[in-house]
Amino acid sequence: MTTLADVAKKANVSAMTVSRVINHPDKVTEELKELVHQAMLELDYQPNIAAKSLVSKRSHIIKVYILEEMDTTEPYYMNLLVGIARSIGKAHYSLQLVTTDGVDRGPADGSIITGFRQADMDWIRNLRKPVVLFGENEAGFSFVDSDNYQGIVSACKHAIEAGYQQLVYIGLELEEAFTKSREKGYIDTVTKAGQAPKIYRFDNRSSAARKFIQTQNEHLVKNTCFICATDRLALGINQGLQSIGVEVPADFGIIGYDGVFLDQVSSPKLTTMKQAIVEMGEACGELLIQKIEHNDTSQRQQRFLPQLVVRESTR
Numbered sequence: 001m002t003t004l005a006d007v008a009k010k011a012n013v014s015a016m017t018v019s020r021v022i023n024h025p026d027k028v029t030e031e032l033k034e035l036v037h038q039a040m041l042e043l044d045y046q047p048n049i050a051a052k053s054l055v056s057k058r059s060h061i062i063k064v065y066i067l068e069e070m071d072t073t074e075p076y077y078m079n080l081l082v083g084i085a086r087s088i089g090k091a092h093y094s095l096q097l098v099t100t101d102g103v104d105r106g107p108a109d110g111s112i113i114t115g116f117r118q119a120d121m122d123w124i125r126n127l128r129k130p131v132v133l134f135g136e137n138e139a140g141f142s143f144v145d146s147d148n149y150q151g152i153v154s155a156c157k158h159a160i161e162a163g164y165q166q167l168v169y170i171g172l173e174l175e176e177a178f179t180k181s182r183e184k185g186y187i188d189t190v191t192k193a194g195q196a197p198k199i200y201r202f203d204n205r206s207s208a209a210r211k212f213i214q215t216q217n218e219h220l221v222k223n224t225c226f227i228c229a230t231d232r233l234a235l236g237i238n239q240g241l242q243s244i245g246v247e248v249p250a251d252f253g254i255i256g257y258d259g260v261f262l263d264q265v266s267s268p269k270l271t272t273m274k275q276a277i278v279e280m281g282e283a284c285g286e287l288l289i290q291k292i293e294h295n296d297t298s299q300r301q302q303r304f305l306p307q308l309v310v311r312e313s314t315r
Contacts (some may be wrong), residue, residue, distance in 0.1 A: 002045045011039035022047050025091065026293050047092060062088050062288060063108040065098045068115030076260045076277060077114075080134065083281020084112060091289045110288045117176060130291035132284050136177040142291070142300045144283045148178045151273040151306040152185030155227050155255045158271070158308055160193055162315040164225035164253050167193075170209055170237060171229045173201040182229050182257070204229075206236030213240025220246070225253030225314065231262040234270050238313060254313040257306070268312030276304045 008015040013036065021028050021036040039045075064084060070077050085095050098104045111127060113120075114134035121139045124131060133143040159167050169186040172179045187197045202208040209228070213220070213236075228234035234256030241248050248254060248268055256263055259274025283302050290296050 002043045004045075006043055007036065007039045007045050010043055011036050022092070058109045058292070059107040060093050061096050061106070061108045062093050062285070063096045063098055063104070063111045065104075065111060065113045066115050067100060067113065067117070067120060069100065074261045076258065079260065079277040080114065080281040080284075083278040083283075084285045085281075086278075087282040087285030088289060091293070093285075093289065109292050112284045112288055117174075130288060130296075132288045132291070134280065134284050136181060136303075138177045140299055142287060142298075144280050144287060144302045145178065145304070146273075146275045146280070146306045147303040148181035149185040151257060151275075152182045152227060152229075153189050154306070154308050155257070155273050156186055156189035156193075158310070159225035159227065159253055159255060159314065160189075162225070162249075162253060164223055164315075166198070166221055166224040167195060167227055168224055169197065169199045169227050169229075170212075170233045171199055171201045172233075173203055179229065186227055202233065204232050206232050206239060209233045209236025210240040210243070213237055214243060217244050220244075220252070222246075222251045225255065228254065228256050231256035231258040231260070231266075231270060231272055234272070234313070235262050235266050238266055238268070238270065249312065249314050253315065256313075259306070259309055263309070263311070266313070271311045271314040272309050273306040274309045275306050280304055 004018050005015050008018045011018065017032065018036055021033050025033055064081065066077060081095070081097070088095060093109070096106070096108060108129060110130040112132050112134060113124060116124065116133060116135065124141065131141060133141045134145065135143060136145040136148060137143055156167055167186070167190050169183065171183055183199065190197050200212060202212065226234070226237045228237060234254050237254050238248060241252055246252055254270060256270045256272040259272045260277060263270040263272040287300060287302065
């Protein structure tokens, strides 16, 4: 069985140095950490987490709360969890998933929370450990999210440059920070272009968007592009347009938002604003570890600019 002394010998450092890298990584240089971690990897050395927890008085567990129903057909949350696990694993923390149907038990050193709504804020405020939210919020909590405002601005600019004369926004029936930012991005851009905003809001279900198109058949104006708050809504718009026999993208354009899975299974494939979900998960983990390891109480915001991916639903 590989010991700490074996790692020290392999890395040509003292056992005390190896211990500091494991237990107090913030107090050693990146070069030294890399040297020791490489030796640990080559020797397949696993630190005694239980002993480390006794010394540091930490559980080395991060709880990830998903406070909304997960659609198992989409890898959105799987990608997020991969990113979180990747970053906290580097700091020797484990992930504990808590869902709406799960049981929340045991200690943790901090929490990453997603799928929250405004009504959850009082509960979040009462958590005694460091918290990072995956999602923009107006309550002052540290968060990681895509740049919701700029993402929709980019989508609208693409539609205008593609020659669509009218832009219609298909939004979510939610009064949350991210929905407000996306709508504002749409309103600001179309207003600047001399258009009157047209906004419709629905639950995040493709069937709702599909029925909207089917009931609005006689009122649809060709050369319109639908700017959608999610790929799921964009999928419904596409299904509705296909059902009434109009041409996409010649007569109508569609732009979604997410770029995780549904954009690629649609026919035609959706132009979308692709979010960097794995990278945002990594950022959530890194930010929370920073708070835990350094008693960092500052509130931080980190936004990732989504990437415009042009496919078959726009010209």
